[in-house]
Amino acid sequence: MLRKGLYGIYGGVEFSITFDMDNNLKIMTENKEKIDATFEDTYQNGVYTKIVKPNEIVDCVSIIPFGIIKEEKVQILQEKENEYQVATGSLLVGSKLNLPRIDRDSWLGWVSKSEVMLIEEITPINSEDL
Template sequence: MIKNGNYCIFKGEEYEMTEDMDGNLLILTDNPLSIKEGFIDRFNSKVFSKIVTPHEITNCYSIRTKGKLDGKVVNISKETTDQYYIGTSDSIIAQELGLEQTDKYYYDKWIPKDQVEVFEEKIDIKF
């Protein structure tokens, strides 16, 4: 599973976390049973959110899914059953790996899963 974002632990469970336009700290889930815990689907999107305070959550961290391909570290943003979508802003790495330029400073393409060693970069977030 590809994880890119900020996460925290709330009541022993991991949730993605974000901030709304009013500066409230939100935790997110796609589990409809979370309604019983006070989560709501604000936009009828099947994503349930709950406003929490920093004191209610623990172990806040940022996770980025990365991959190593031919000794080069790349970002992984999507996956299918048998492929990862990898990318980098490093033009030299992009050229060496045969990535396509898809933005002014970004290169990416789909790669078979068996060619990529996947790992996660985890950085603690302090409040």
């Protein structure tokens, strides 16, 4: 599964971190095995969340996924079962990878996961700064 955004450890388990409209810090997951009765599925869509305090989360990181295809670095935007959606702002890279041009400075396309070396740029974050 593609990890992108903020993550942290709560109760020994890694969760994605988000904020609600009231600026409450929330942890979230789609994995029912990670949760207990204190989590809620507010919108009945299979995403479970819980409001927490920053000091309850440890090992916070920001994760930005990139990919290497034919020795070229590209952004990874999404994933499907066997593909990544990749993007670049470089004419040379877009042409080399045969990506469709979507506007003046953007090339975007789906590429087989087997062609991509996934790299996660991980930056530590102090949970008290969230």
